[in-house]
Amino acid sequence: MEFSGSLVNKGFTIAVSGKGGVGKTGLSALLIRCLSRKGYVLAIDADPDSNLPHALGMTVRKSVGDIRETIMHAPARSPEAANKGGAFQTALHEIVEEGDNNIDLLVMGRPEGEGCYCPVNNILRQVIDAKANSYDFTVIDCEAGLEHLSRRTTRDVDLMIAVSDATWNGLLTAKRVKDLAKELVVNFSEVMLIANKVTDETRPGLERMVQENGLEITAYVPYDPQIALADALGKPIIELPEDSPASIAVVQVCEKISERATR
Amino acid sequence: MATEVKTELKPWYKTKLPPGKVYQLETDLDKLWDGLEDVGIGPRYIGEIRKGYWHAELGGPKHNYKSFLYAEVVNDPNEIVDGRVEVIGPELDEIPPETSLPFSLHAKLWGPELTEDHEEFAARGMFMGLMFMEGVGMIGARDTIWTRISKEVAPRLSFKKLSQSIRASVLTSAPIVEAVEVKWVLGTPEIGGVKTIESILEETKPKWEALMAKHAAIADEDVDLFYGCTLCKMIAPNHACIITPAIVPYCGVLSFYTCKAIHAIDPHGYIFELPKGETIDPIAGRFTGVDDAIYERSDHRHKIFHLHSSIKYVTTN
Numbered sequence: 385m386e387f388s389g390s391l392v393n394k395g396f397t398i399a400v401s402g403k404g405g406v407g408k409t410g411l412s413a414l415l416i417r418c419l420s421r422k423g424y425v426l427a428i429d430a431d432p433d434s435n436l437p438h439a440l441g442m443t444v445r446k447s448v449g450d451i452r453e454t455i456m457h458a459p460a461r462s463p464e465a466a467n468k469g470g471a472f473q474t475a476l477h478e479i480v481e482e483g484d485n486n487i488d489l490l491v492m493g494r495p496e497g498e499g500c501y502c503p504v505n506n507i508l509r510q511v512i513d514a515k516a517n518s519y520d521f522t523v524i525d526c527e528a529g530l531e532h533l534s535r536r537t538t539r540d541v542d543l544m545i546a547v548s549d550a551t552w553n554g555l556l557t558a559k560r561v562k563d564l565a566k567e568l569v570v571n572f573s574e575v576m577l578i579a580n581k582v583t584d585e586t587r588p589g590l591e592r593m594v595q596e597n598g599l600e601i602t603a604y605v606p607y608d609p610q611i612a613l614a615d616a617l618g619k620p621i622i623e624l625p626e627d628s629p630a631s632i633a634v635v636q637v638c639e640k641i642s643e644r645a646t647r
Numbered sequence: 648m649a650t651e652v653k654t655e656l657k658p659w660y661k662t663k664l665p666p667g668k669v670y671q672l673e674t675d676l677d678k679l680w681d682g683l684e685d686v687g688i689g690p691r692y693i694g695e696i697r698k699g700y701w702h703a704e705l706g707g708p709k710h711n712y713k714s715f716l717y718a719e720v721v722n723d724p725n726e727i728v729d730g731r732v733e734v735i736g737p738e739l740d741e742i743p744p745e746t747s748l749p750f751s752l753h754a755k756l757w758g759p760e761l762t763e764d765h766e767e768f769a770a771r772g773m774f775m776g777l778m779f780m781e782g783v784g785m786i787g788a789r790d791t792i793w794t795r796i797s798k799e800v801a802p803r804l805s806f807k808k809l810s811q812s813i814r815a816s817v818l819t820s821a822p823i824v825e826a827v828e829v830k831w832v833l834g835t836p837e838i839g840g841v842k843t844i845e846s847i848l849e850e851t852k853p854k855w856e857a858l859m860a861k862h863a864a865i866a867d868e869d870v871d872l873f874y875g876c877t878l879c880k881m882i883a884p885n886h887a888c889i890i891t892p893a894i895v896p897y898c899g900v901l902s903f904y905t906c907k908a909i910h911a912i913d914p915h916g917y918i919f920e921l922p923k924g925e926t927i928d929p930i931a932g933r934f935t936g937v938d939d940a941i942y943e944r945s946d947h948r949h950k951i952f953h954l955h956s957s958i959k960y961v962t963t964n
Contacts, residue, residue, distance in 0.1 A: 477786050478708045482698035
């Protein structure tokens with residue numbers, strides 16, 4: 385597929401965060417599909433409990449955590465040990481899974497066996513720095529919760545999408561994402577709140593909660609039975625029909641993002 | 648050194664290989680680049696080639712990094728034929744689209760004053776000749792080489808043309824080299840695939856490992872003269888890298904022996920001699936000569952340098 389020209393703002397980074405179970409990975413997959421029609425997309429799965437590859441219908445052989453292990457265990461004074469940064473950059477080339485339809489995928493993974501997830505989390509920043517400018521969009525599917533914010537691994541992304549479902553708790557987490565960002569002086573150019581899995585019954589209550597808390601929802605993505613079916617059958621979300629309610633709603637989000645990216 | 652004879656003067660490998668296509672490049676120095684006009688050459692073409700856009704992929708992880716790229720300095724002029732190119736296996740236009748193959752690309756260099764200490768320096772020409780080519784993406788070096796040739800450039804390119812570019816770049820950027828011979832082996836299944844390439848790799852690897860061992864064998868204590876490099880002053884005016892037997896410059900491209908060789912070629916160039924002076928702290932790596940020289944070259948900003956510390960008195964190496 386050829387584009388007449390790539391987007392003007394290369395390296396537009398988007399992080400997708402929110403409470404566990406609100407639909408971050410599913411939304412990320414649909415968003416990635418949409419954006420891949422406008423430019424080249426790098427998908428990064430930053431959740432150690434990795435789900436994005438399946439959502440995109442791709443398999444990944446090695447993760448960033450794996451190459452980190454290899455470099456950490458390189459014998460002293462070997463080329464890999466002497467120049468860890470360089471070895472890491474080279475190894476990154478190897479693990480980027482090149483997909484069809486202009487989507488490439490990187491999985492952050494986790495350390496082998498027992499151990500803290502800090503080291504792999506911390507190098508997410510280096511990965512973004514190394515790769516984002518080779519793509520038009522980078523979409524980072526974060527793990528649930530707020531840890532990546534306090535760790536500042538998603539600092540300075542261009543757009544932070546905070547996803548909530550139609551619950552008070554989900555909204556609260558989304559609000560916390562926004563507040564924590566201000567508190568930590570993290571430079572997102574923008575925070576977008578998206579409400580997911582919204583039904584006709586739950587929408588009014590949701591809108592009231594939103595208003596009472598001074599929040600602003602950028603988009604409401606409807607509950608989509610086809611997604612529930614796909615999940616139950618273990619099918620990749622990216623194969624969701626284009627005329628499915630969630631697909632249509634995501635297209636609108638995509639247009640907004642594309643407009644921001646080319647501003 | 649014969650230039651008319653096309654058969655190779657001395658077999659390069661013990662591994663059994665079928666005969667390849669042999670070309671003789673133009674040896675006239677004024678015609679080095681003739682015939683390459685339809686392909687772009689320059690730093691703007693450095694890049695990577697994405698899936699779906701490449702015609703041929705050579706080397707890389709799919710073949711377990713058993714391919715190699717090597718520029719070797721030979722001492723005997725009778726070992727090589729200047730401008731001779733042999734391609735064992737298919738030429739680029741004979742490779743079906745989107746084929747990935749293990750491969751070896753071996754160049755032998757000779758010059759009356761060329762020594763193995765010049766090998767790293769002369770090899771740069773080989774890299775430039777490849778990386779600068781339009782539609783050629785390259786990552787890694789030696790046995791971590793991974794390269795792709797784009798669909799767009801493939802009709803205009805061939806391994807013969809790439810060899811011409813390599814030879815022209817080497818002779819232009821390192822005039823101390825006077826003869827270049829290039830041999831390609833494409834590891835198709837007919838030739839024996841990865842196994843054959845691995846066999847050639849095992850024969851060739853000891854040569855550069857010996858060189859690396861030589862570089863690793865000397866220590867800061869063994870020499871009185873270090874070197875510095877000012878190549879990056881254009882982007883970092885107060886900076887100069889320090890190269891000793893133990894440390895490399897920021898770019899990682901130069902070694903101690905290479906600096907020695909380059910300084911000999913061009914004493915007034917970007918490599919300068921840095922007398923060590925007194926050793927104040929051998930563990931942190933503090934030497935009076937380094938302190939004085941870099942004090943001068945950093946616009947009098949910094950006075951003390953610990954070459955081996957990344958915490959205190961750090962260098963910008």
